[in-house]
Amino acid sequence: MAENDYLHRTHCIFGWKKETGILSWLLTIDHKRIGIMYFLATFSSFLLAGAFALAFRTKLLWAEPVTWMEPDTYNRLFTLHGAIMVFLFIIPGVPAALGNFVLPIMLGAKDVAFPRLNLFSFYLWLMGAAMSVAAISLGGLDTGWTFYTPYSTEGIRAGVVWMASGVFILGFASIFTGLNFLVTIHKLRPPGMTWFRLPLFVWGLYATAIMQVLATPVLGITVALLLVERIMGVGIFNPELGGDPVLFQHFFWFYSHPAVYIMIVPGFGIVSELISVFSRKHIFGYSFIAFSSVAIALLSFIVWGHHMFTSGQSVLVNTIFSALTFSVAIPTAVKVYNWVATLYKGSISFETPMLYALSFLFLFTIGGLTGFPLATLATDVHLHDTYFVVAHFHYVMMGGLVIAMFGGLHYWWPKMTGRMYPERWGQLSAFLVFVGFNITFFTQFLMGSQGMPRRYYSYSSEFEIYHRISTSGSYILGLGILIMVIYLLWSLKNGEPAPDNPWGAATLEWKTTTPPHFENFETTPTVGDPYDFSDLTYDPQTRGWVDTNASKA
Amino acid sequence: MNLRSTATAIGRRAWHVLAALAVTLMTGCGNMMGDVDGNWQMPIQASKEAADIDWVYYFIFWICLFYFVHIMGAMGWFMWRYRRIPGKEVEESPHHSLSLEIAWSIPPILLCVVMFYLGFDYYMQMSIPPADAIKIEVQAEKWSWKFRYHNGAESDELHIPKDKPVVFLLTSRDVLHAFYLPKMRVKKDIVPGRTTKAWTTANRAGDYTLFCAEYCGRSHSMMRAPVTVHETEAGWLAAIRPGRASPEKLFRMNCSSCHSIDTPEILTGPSLKGIGMSKRQVAAGGGAPTKEVLADRAYLKESILRPGALLSRMGKDFKDEMNKTFAKQLKPEQIESLVDYLLDPKKAMEKFEAELKKAEKK
Numbered sequence: 001m002a003e004n005d006y007l008h009r010t011h012c013i014f015g016w017k018k019e020t021g022i023l024s025w026l027l028t029i030d031h032k033r034i035g036i037m038y039f040l041a042t043f044s045s046f047l048l049a050g051a052f053a054l055a056f057r058t059k060l061l062w063a064e065p066v067t068w069m070e071p072d073t074y075n076r077l078f079t080l081h082g083a084i085m086v087f088l089f090i091i092p093g094v095p096a097a098l099g100n101f102v103l104p105i106m107l108g109a110k111d112v113a114f115p116r117l118n119l120f121s122f123y124l125w126l127m128g129a130a131m132s133v134a135a136i137s138l139g140g141l142d143t144g145w146t147f148y149t150p151y152s153t154e155g156i157r158a159g160v161v162w163m164a165s166g167v168f169i170l171g172f173a174s175i176f177t178g179l180n181f182l183v184t185i186h187k188l189r190p191p192g193m194t195w196f197r198l199p200l201f202v203w204g205l206y207a208t209a210i211m212q213v214l215a216t217p218v219l220g221i222t223v224a225l226l227l228v229e230r231i232m233g234v235g236i237f238n239p240e241l242g243g244d245p246v247l248f249q250h251f252f253w254f255y256s257h258p259a260v261y262i263m264i265v266p267g268f269g270i271v272s273e274l275i276s277v278f279s280r281k282h283i284f285g286y287s288f289i290a291f292s293s294v295a296i297a298l299l300s301f302i303v304w305g306h307h308m309f310t311s312g313q314s315v316l317v318n319t320i321f322s323a324l325t326f327s328v329a330i331p332t333a334v335k336v337y338n339w340v341a342t343l344y345k346g347s348i349s350f351e352t353p354m355l356y357a358l359s360f361l362f363l364f365t366i367g368g369l370t371g372f373p374l375a376t377l378a379t380d381v382h383l384h385d386t387y388f389v390v391a392h393f394h395y396v397m398m399g400g401l402v403i404a405m406f407g408g409l410h411y412w413w414p415k416m417t418g419r420m421y422p423e424r425w426g427q428l429s430a431f432l433v434f435v436g437f438n439i440t441f442f443t444q445f446l447m448g449s450q451g452m453p454r455r456y457y458s459y460s461s462e463f464e465i466y467h468r469i470s471t472s473g474s475y476i477l478g479l480g481i482l483i484m485v486i487y488l489l490w491s492l493k494n495g496e497p498a499p500d501n502p503w504g505a506a507t508l509e510w511k512t513t514t515p516p517h518f519e520n521f522e523t524t525p526t527v528g529d530p531y532d533f534s535d536l537t538y539d540p541q542t543r544g545w546v547d548t549n550a551s552k553a
Numbered sequence: 554m555n556l557r558s559t560a561t562a563i564g565r566r567a568w569h570v571l572a573a574l575a576v577t578l579m580t581g582c583g584n585m586m587g588d589v590d591g592n593w594q595m596p597i598q599a600s601k602e603a604a605d606i607d608w609v610y611y612f613i614f615w616i617c618l619f620y621f622v623h624i625m626g627a628m629g630w631f632m633w634r635y636r637r638i639p640g641k642e643v644e645e646s647p648h649h650s651l652s653l654e655i656a657w658s659i660p661p662i663l664l665c666v667v668m669f670y671l672g673f674d675y676y677m678q679m680s681i682p683p684a685d686a687i688k689i690e691v692q693a694e695k696w697s698w699k700f701r702y703h704n705g706a707e708s709d710e711l712h713i714p715k716d717k718p719v720v721f722l723l724t725s726r727d728v729l730h731a732f733y734l735p736k737m738r739v740k741k742d743i744v745p746g747r748t749t750k751a752w753t754t755a756n757r758a759g760d761y762t763l764f765c766a767e768y769c770g771r772s773h774s775m776m777r778a779p780v781t782v783h784e785t786e787a788g789w790l791a792a793i794r795p796g797r798a799s800p801e802k803l804f805r806m807n808c809s810s811c812h813s814i815d816t817p818e819i820l821t822g823p824s825l826k827g828i829g830m831s832k833r834q835v836a837a838g839g840g841a842p843t844k845e846v847l848a849d850r851a852y853l854k855e856s857i858l859r860p861g862a863l864l865s866r867m868g869k870d871f872k873d874e875m876n877k878t879f880a881k882q883l884k885p886e887q888i889e890s891l892v893d894y895l896l897d898p899k900k901a902m903e904k905f906e907a908e909l910k911k912a913e914k915k
Contacts, residue, residue, distance in 0.1 A: 071771050144768050150745060151728040151770060239746025245729060246744060279635070282648035310731065311742045312749045315680045319673055326665040330658060333620075337657045340624060343631035345646040347638075358632065365624055369617035376672030378679065379610045382595075382738040385731060385766040449594045449610075451735025453766045456774035460762070531648075 005418070006032045009518040013116060029115035030518060034122050035101030036416065041125065042097050045088035046402075047485070052081040054478050057440075057471045063461045071457040075142035078455060082145030083163065087170050088129055090401060091259060094266035095212070096121070096177045098408050099205045101416060103181060105509040105520050106199050108527060109188040112180045121180070124173035131166030135159040144455060146256075149237035149248040153229055161230055168223045171216045174262075178212025181205050192527035196290075199507045199530040200283060203290040204269020207297035208262050215258035215301065222251035246311055253304035261300040263397055265293050267364075267404030268335060271357050274407050275339050277505040278354035279346025282531040285338035292331035299328050309380045318377060325375040332368050336361065351503070352426030356407030359434045363399025367392060370445065388448025391441045399437060406433070406484070413488065414502050418515040419495030425487040432480030439473025499544025504536045511547070599761060599782065600737035601754040602679055607738075609671045616664055679739075682752035686718035693743045694726035696772035697810045698763060706795035709806040711763055711780040713755055714789035720752040731767035734780065742767055758784040771821060772810060797909070800894035800901045803887055807879065814898060828853070829896035853892045857883075 003009065009019050010030045018024035025033055056077040059069045100118065104111055112118050135141050141159035143152040152160050185198070185206050198206075225236050226248070235241025237248040268289070276283040283289065305313060305321030339361060348354070370392045373379040383389060414420050447466040452459060459467070501510040509516070511525040535549040594614070595607045689711070690701040701707050713719045723732050723743040730743040732751055741751035765776035783789035798806070804814060811821040818824055833852070834843045846852055857879050879888070893901035 071774070075768075075771065075773075142770065148729055148768070151768070154728070239744075244746070280637075280643050281646070284648050284650075285654055286649065288649075288654050310740050312744050312747060315677070318676070322672060322676075323669050326669050329665055330661055333661045334654065334658055336624060338654075340628050340631065341653070342648075343628065343635060345644040346631070346635045347641065347643045348632055348635050349637040358628070361628055362625060365621055369621055372613045372617055372668055373610055376609060376613060376668050377676035378606050378672045378674075379613065380672070381676070381679065381740050382606060382610075382735065384740060385733070386735075446594065451596050451733075451764075453733060453764050453774075455768040458774045533643075 004517055004522070005513065005515040006030055006518040007418070007515055011115075011518070013119060027119075029111070029119050031100050031104050031112045031115065031118060032416075032516060032518075032520075034118050035097055035099070038092060038100055038122055038125070039097035041122075041129065042089050042093045045084050045129065046093070047481075049081050049084035049089060050478065050481065052077045052084070054474055056081070057474045059457070060459075060467045061471050063459050063464045063467070065458050072140075072142060074457045075455075076136075076140040079141050079144050080136060083141070083167075084132065085397075086145055086259070086263075087167050088125075088132065090263045090397060091170075091174055092125060092177070093263075094270070094401065094405050094408070095181065095205055095208055095262075096125070096173070098270070098405065098412060099181065099201075099208075099266060100177070102412060102509055103202060103205055104184065104188070105512060105516060106202055106507050107185065107188060108190040108193055108508050108521070108525055109184065110519050110521075113183040113188055114180050117176050118180055121173045121176035124169050124176070128166045128168075128170035128173060131162050131169065135163035135166065138162055146252060147226065147248075148252075149226070149229075149243075149245045150239065153226065153238050161227065164223045164226050164230075168220055168227075171220045171223070174212050175216045178209035178216070181209040182213065185209075190524070190527065196287065197527060197530060198290075199269075200272035200286070200289055200293075201266070201269035201507075204266045204272070204293050207293040208265045210294070211258045211262045211265075211297050211300060215255050215262070218251065219255035219259075222248070222255065225251070246308070246313065249308050249311055250304070253307045254301075257304040257307065258297075258300040260393075260396070261296055263401050265296060267360070267401040268293055270404045270408040270411075271339065271360050273505070273507065274353050274357035274411060275342050275361075276531050277411075277503050277533075278351065278357065279343050279348045280504065280533050281342050281344075281346035282529070282533075283338070284341040284344070285334075286531070288334050289338050292334050295331040296328060299324070299331070303328060306375060306380075309377060310384050322375055322377045325371075329368070329371070329375075336365060336368070350427070351410075351423060352421070352430050353407045353411035353503070355427060355430040355434075356403050356410065359430065360400060360403045360407065362434075363395050363403060363437065366442075367395030367399050370395065382451075383448060385454055386448040387444040387452045387454055390454050391444035391448055394441045394444070399441070403433070403437075406430070409488075411503065412509070413491075414498030415509055415514055415516065417492055417495070418498055419491045420498050420502065421491045421495060422487050425483060429480045429484040429487070432476055432483065436473050436476030436478070436480055440470050440477055441473070443467075443470040443473065496543075499539075499542045501536070501545040502543065504533060504538065504545035506530055506533055506536065510545075597736050597757070598738075599755055599757040599759070600734075600739070601756050602675070603736070603738045605675050605678075609675055612671065613668055616668070679752075682720040682750065683718050686720040686752055687714070689713070689719060689721050691721045691723045691732060691743075692726060693723065693730040693732070693765065693776075695728065695769055695810070696765070696776040697806065698776070698778040699806060700778075702793045702795075704793065704795050706793045707798070707806070708793065709778060709802070711778055712783060712789055712792040713780070714783050714786045715755055715758050717786065718752060718754045720750055723749045723751060728769050729767045730765045730769050730776070733764040733766035734761065735764065736761050740766055755782040758782045775810070797890075797905075798887070799905050800890045801898070803883075803891050804894055807883065807891070814895075825895060850892055850896065853895050854888065857888055857891065 010024055010028045010033055012018045012024060012027040013029050016027055018027060025037060028034060056074050059066055059074055065071070136159070138159050141163050143160060147160065147164070185202060228234050229236045229238060229241070229243065233241065235243040237243040237245050239245060272283055272289055303321060303325045305317055306325045309318050374383055374389065374392060410421060410426055443466050447463050452463045452466070498514045500512070500514045503510070506528065507530045508525050508527070512521050535547050536545045537548050539546045595610060598604050598607060688703060692699040692701070697709065699707060699709060700711050721732060723741060725743040725745040727745060729745070731740060732743055733740045734753065737753040737755060739751050739753045741749050743749060759782055761780040761782065763778040763780050765773055769776065781792065783792060812823065812825045813820055814825050816824065817826050828848050831848050832845050833848050835846055883891070890901070890905070893904065
């Protein structure tokens, strides 16, 4: 049986017969292997960008300039931190890595709708990543991840062309993944898998895919216009050539605001799975969680102007965007309430994935609530471009998505690798990440509201104490992640063999073997309610859960 | 097992570290409050609007705190109350409830409307300066500020009177900047090619700092300017009395963000310490090797008016970043004065003071 799992057998592109070895991975069209490759690639980007953050946070221990890090180096580091985190890690991180692995199995499908396009998307990602790395070596990039014009179009920045081209290509990788998932969810559901039997992670990926397909082209257009201006000198954004720099901001945020939700909505999906499974309770308000994801996806297209309240856009436009922005709060609040209600009368256990899910609830609630003073016009004027905003979006992006992703990673790790990770180490690491994260970023709310501007290399000494606490927190956070990386690698060889269903979950990926069969299922699984745990009982012998109903039949 | 005992040991140590951090955090907070001297989360209120904005902020803060506490309270209680106990079955409970969904959707909708309205109302007040407000032109460039007053005076320090509405007309000579006075709660982006406006009524005399809040490159974080709010209008007028700027001030306002004059330190551009009548290696152009020239009056003037024509090779290679000419920005006598200063700072200042005395006698 083991020789039929996806680690030992695969389908390759062009019908090549390759089952193992590096080529069998590089040429595979199996969504699971592509998902693993995507995971390795995006997670390496995450570690790299995280290391950059630790480097510039170390500079910020001192208010004054330091000799060992020039302002130019600092500026490059925070630019790369942001650009790599956003474009190389967070956007593809959950959909293309975890989503790719899990989605078809959750649906009960053999693969995604377009397996070759899936592989192509991965190679586009690699190409885009390579160009971004080229941008680093070509004199660096110091524009901030937002590439605001006219600073980014000034003559001396060679890195911008490379980074922008890289982002353009990464955009296509993202569009193809989204397209693939949309078609897969619409067309490859087996009989019995109705829309309301879809696991909520699939709903999350569905909402994400809508945004990836509709919003990412705007990023492509913006970046293309930027290149036209850079290379051909046509005035689009640069006022010296007759362009308008604020236009660039509109274009940029028209994509990048939906992108924020591209990043977070899959996280909602993961958390819905985790909370239900580890409480052994049916998810509360299934349809409200599902539809609120779609509602957030749609609203995400009409709120971009809230990034520009002080940019000089008109008072009327600011007013409209402020009002629209508040509307996002409602579906978000509905979600949080439903998750908490799921815990009610459950049987809650605290394995690592659940610790991350509960951390998510805590951090995302803070991230969401601190959005209010930013959506409110009068207060945003003061808070905009300060550390308050930095803290807010780290609570949403890192505290929300990355934490949910860590939860998902531990949850599906046994399924992906066939090995359990060491539970105690997992809990310790989750605890360090939670504590370190809060020390790092909560402090930034405090200094932000006191008026500490963001992207500052040196700063007023009154903020030194805040920065020192924040930096200490980031070391704890880094340590937590380092421990995680070490034990996950350790578990690949030394972890206990994983049962088919270690958590007692009812979604289809747990009804196949561990690791999954190379065509996902040996026998067609029966599709039921994804959150009905009543038929599952714990089997101490295999240390997994078995479906008592199925064994009877 | 070995693994387990190591984990416990680390866990115990983690608690010690955490306790130490908590203590630091608390004592740190004490210090922070003392230093910043604001009202808990916000800095000092130094403008008429600040109190209103802080009121809106704290109003939202308490709503957020209420939401945070009751949601996290419920979560914490459920985590404890319904923790998994071996052998205990899950209790039956409903997994959907339309009335609950409505119940927890309505209050946020209402609160959102209130928060939006408050923000909008005060924002409208912040957006419309009174017609009789004092106008000050603010010109931002990498990486300095210049302020021009109604009487023609110019300075690199911002002076405003207390209790008078002041409107700032903001322009940029290069890239995006932002005009940020945290203690007045004022922020506005400065967009090249446009004039944007911000206004405030300072109500607390004292010294403050103006920050650039929109990232603008290398010395973005150093793009700050001192701000003085004067108790009386007379004091304010005295501070902005027009007059010839000293050569030192001219240098500070136009050159010092990229060139140092009293140390050999290389900033964005080469140091100009002792440049007067020194020998300079410059690029000859046309691929020819560098040539040596004497930094005399003509050379210095040329470098100010047509920078890039004579790219210096002192210390390291410089790119042509000084790509703007000062011909329009400076009056001819100001350029002469600057050249004097570069030739010999001390002599130039003595000359300036002597001239000032002469003018006063007249």
